[in-house]
Amino acid sequence: MKRFIILVVVSFMTSNVFGQEFVNPIGFKMTEENKAKVIAYIKKQVKEDYSKIGMDDPMTLRMMEKENLDAFKELIKVKNPGLLGKVIKTYCDIGMCNYVTIWMMYQEQNKASQEDLDW
Numbered sequence: 531m532k533r534f535i536i537l538v539v540v541s542f543m544t545s546n547v548f549g550q551e552f553v554n555p556i557g558f559k560m561t562e563e564n565k566a567k568v569i570a571y572i573k574k575q576v577k578e579d580y581s582k583i584g585m586d587d588p589m590t591l592r593m594m595e596k597e598n599l600d601a602f603k604e605l606i607k608v609k610n611p612g613l614l615g616k617v618i619k620t621y622c623d624i625g626m627c628n629y630v631t632i633w634m635m636y637q638e639q640n641k642a643s644q645e646d647l648d649w
Contacts, residue, residue, distance in 0.1 A: 550574045552627055555605035556614055572598045575628055594630075601633035613639055 553568045576594045580586045608614050617636045621627060 552622060553602075554618065555602055555608075555629070555632075556611045556618075558606045560606075568599070568602055572602070572629070579628065598629045601629035604633050605629060605636065608636060608640075610640055610643075613643065 550570045553571050572595050614636050621631055
């Protein structure tokens with residue numbers, strides 16, 4: 531019984547309840563709790579993504595965690611949250627829900643939205 535309780539507590543602590551779900555940069559409130567949620571999500575997401583391809587060494591993980599955190603910091607400053615919402619939906623729906631991809635695709639979409647076809 532004691533082992534069961536410990537197992538339940540450990541699985542609860544490592545579940546999404548503790549901030550390992552995607553944190554939307556739109557309307558992000560800069561609190562210590564929210565920053566911790568972003569960090570937890572990034573660590574989980576990077577570990578999962580890079581373990582799948584056998585690149586889960588500490589150097590690669592830290593580098594990609596930093597890239598994702600830097601991208602998140604840029605995403606909270608965007609000027610077109612409507613477009614960002616569409617980008618988030620598109621890429622999270624296909625399993626590419628990391629901040630680096632979202633930031634890169636937001637920049638490309640934003641650039642394209644300001645261009646026009648000319649001769």
